[in-house]
Amino acid sequence: MMHLLRICELFLDHCNSAVSLSAHTLRAYAGDLRHARRFIGQQTELRSIQRDCLRRYIGRMRNELALKESTIKRRISCLKLLFKWARQESILETNPFDTLNERIRLPKRLPRAIDGADTEKLRKIASTTNDDDSFDAHCKRAAISLLLETGIRVGELSSIQIEDVSLSDKSIRIHGKGNRQRFVYLLSPSVFGTVSAFLSKRRRIGAQGSSLLVNKDGKPLTPPLIRQALRELRTSAGITRHVTPHMLRHTCATQWLENGLDIRYVQKLLGHHSISTTEIYTHVSDRSLRQALLRANGGRER
Numbered sequence: 001m002m003h004l005l006r007i008c009e010l011f012l013d014h015c016n017s018a019v020s021l022s023a024h025t026l027r028a029y030a031g032d033l034r035h036a037r038r039f040i041g042q043q044t045e046l047r048s049i050q051r052d053c054l055r056r057y058i059g060r061m062r063n064e065l066a067l068k069e070s071t072i073k074r075r076i077s078c079l080k081l082l083f084k085w086a087r088q089e090s091i092l093e094t095n096p097f098d099t100l101n102e103r104i105r106l107p108k109r110l111p112r113a114i115d116g117a118d119t120e121k122l123r124k125i126a127s128t129t130n131d132d133d134s135f136d137a138h139c140k141r142a143a144i145s146l147l148l149e150t151g152i153r154v155g156e157l158s159s160i161q162i163e164d165v166s167l168s169d170k171s172i173r174i175h176g177k178g179n180r181q182r183f184v185y186l187l188s189p190s191v192f193g194t195v196s197a198f199l200s201k202r203r204r205i206g207a208q209g210s211s212l213l214v215n216k217d218g219k220p221l222t223p224p225l226i227r228q229a230l231r232e233l234r235t236s237a238g239i240t241r242h243v244t245p246h247m248l249r250h251t252c253a254t255q256w257l258e259n260g261l262d263i264r265y266v267q268k269l270l271g272h273h274s275i276s277t278t279e280i281y282t283h284v285s286d287r288s289l290r291q292a293l294l295r296a297n298g299g300r301e302r
Contacts, residue, residue, distance in 0.1 A: 002047075004040060004042060004045075011082045028078075032074065032078040047092060054100055055102060058104075111250040114243055118243070122233060123148055126233055146195065147245055151270055154227065165199070227244065252269075
């Protein structure tokens, strides 16, 4: 007999060692599985979990807990991965999800980006450094400059190692989802200058650690600290709206497409496994085009 709690532990060990998922994804999986166990039961035998049980779990999340469809879909997707893995490992003979006809429909939402004026404000303050600034201030500005220039995920940014950076090629190797690697490029003179200056200061003070972005004590700049740095720079730049690292990713993708970059190149730069994920940004570009035409026509549709 194999209880649900034990199966979850084995599955998470597999995700950590064999699949090499990020710490953030592992934490999300662990939380989703804890939620499922509270409803299904920690000691419930895995083979006893059938289609009707899963349907009741979805119904409880939707009707009693009133969770968002996106949250329900994420939690069920995680549970589905666990059952698929258990079937592949011959722990189960059948997978109850194979006969579960339950569709979770997500509302279509366009990704949010920041406008050109706020982008330029943020670029300007992120690239403005003085020799008397603290090392940590240089590090934070370099982090936000990289987000603005490359469109990488915040977790990918915090995972960059010193050896991933090639100033001679103006490139950085990124370790993306599913352990897939790609390169992004520092073609903006101001961003290249900010990163170069940070690396120079890093060498001068002898900062320890192999991560690119570290504080003066050698501790890595984690995603929460990067988000905090973005809030600080946003405030300093006089931007009142809420801005997240992922919004900067959306902003990069939208600008690339609007400036004529081939969608396949955008897909590669963003590290999307499927082109369909990248295609949502074409809708953002279409909307921006419509707004630009309206402005050109004095606000009138013809």
